[in-house]
Amino acid sequence: MSALKRLVCVQCPLGCKISVELSDTNRILSIVGNRCPRGEEYARDELENPKRVLTTSVRVLNGEYPLVSVKTNKPVPKSLIPELMKTIRNLKVEAPIECGSVLVEDVLGTGADLVATRTVRRAKG
């Protein structure tokens, strides 16, 4: 006996509908419906250890804007997201910040860096 598990790949906006065939011991027998290899990887992860890219903002000191948007540069375990948010909420970074610069390396030991996703210049005056 095998069971079918249906997933929607969230790795890109195409949102492929993936069917995973599982054995009675929950072993993956087949993966179909993904339009690219990332979908297969996603399906495996989603069943074993779901991960997401976290996007949020960090407070900026002396910037033209009060916030800089950030992301983890790799998907992080979904279960760690609340703790990551706590850490990020207490962060403050000094302007100027370049888009793409690393604000925290290996955040909470996830192996992912926290990266700025916009440029924030220093406030004038």
Place this chain on the structure above:
Amino acid sequence: MKVDVVVIGGGAAGMAAALKVSEQGARVVLVERDERVGGILNQCIHNGFGLHYFREELTGPEYAERFKKALEEKDIEVLTNTFVKALDVREKKLVVVSEDGIRILETKALVYAAGARERAFGSLMVPGDRPSGIFTAGVAQRFMNVENRLPGKRALILGSGDIGLIMARRLTLEGVEVVGVVERLPYPGGLLRNVIQCLEDFGIPLFLSSTVVEVRGRERLEEVVVAKVDENFQPIPGTEKVFEVDTLILSVGLIPQIELLEDLVEVNPTSKGIATSNLGQTSIEWIFAAGNCTAIYDLVDYVTYEGEMAGKYAALYAKGERFGPKVAVKAGENVMVVQPNWYDPSEELTLYVRTRKVIEKGRLVVGSFEKTFEELVPSEMLRVKIPRRHLNGLSEIVVEVKEE
């Protein structure tokens, strides 16, 4: 100031258009009413952008930043904090206003890329009080992602479009309790990936076939009443549920912004946006339009492609080239929205199609072109290139989806 092309709006469509104009060697000026270019991308800090166009996944600000950089490198003139006050169609002149005063722009062609606005609470005619604490999703998003303010403590979201779903996650991450998302249709309005990533990941309930029937509160919002609806979207008595919330977020649709051109050019009857050809040309020869002011697109990547197309042809027009004649494109069976409005054989036809209802298996028919799709939903638009040979000799192009 005398230029070849004026671009109105510095969002995704306008930035792409301005870059294409300059690539054609024409002189362009970009007019933006905000303090910076990037448009709505600046506040869409989530990812999922750019997979088509850049073949990598970017956040909104990153997507915008690539175009901003390109504008700077090409030395394209950008007038920020500048508003278009009037358009003289006969003289091809625009009156623009900024802190520095009033300026006249003389041009040969125009690209209108004003984007969309959100449907407001007033248009929903919900009975009850009018307390504070009711926001459109875009306004709440700007609060949180740009201005560092929280809209409230406990929120309900009306409308399951992508912005509503993304706001549900954003609010939850920032510690606002989201008690649910209410959708009047029997299926979610946004992409499935967002239902999973934004609601299921956080255990936020989705109430389908439901709507808000009353809002209560003296100064600040206190309660929102939700009821189930029947097939005609009429509330079913006895199904009311009361949610104690201080915040109601509305994600009930976007409307193409067409004010400046409304009475001048033809409007696409299916999208209610500005009607254009596949070159981006409107019913006034020298005026082009692209992006969400022509039709509401699912992906910013599509907006960029259409912005580039309008920019390219506006530049060619400014240099003296003329195009056409155009063939009308019309919505047939099961088609709710079709963009563009006309086909000009100067370029291949790229169609954007939204179906009227959920279709398990449907065959898209355009001239002699046929292609079968599975699980068509109105919330996910199709983008299909129709090779020229399928359209030869047609005096009118009808776009249909036949159920199989």
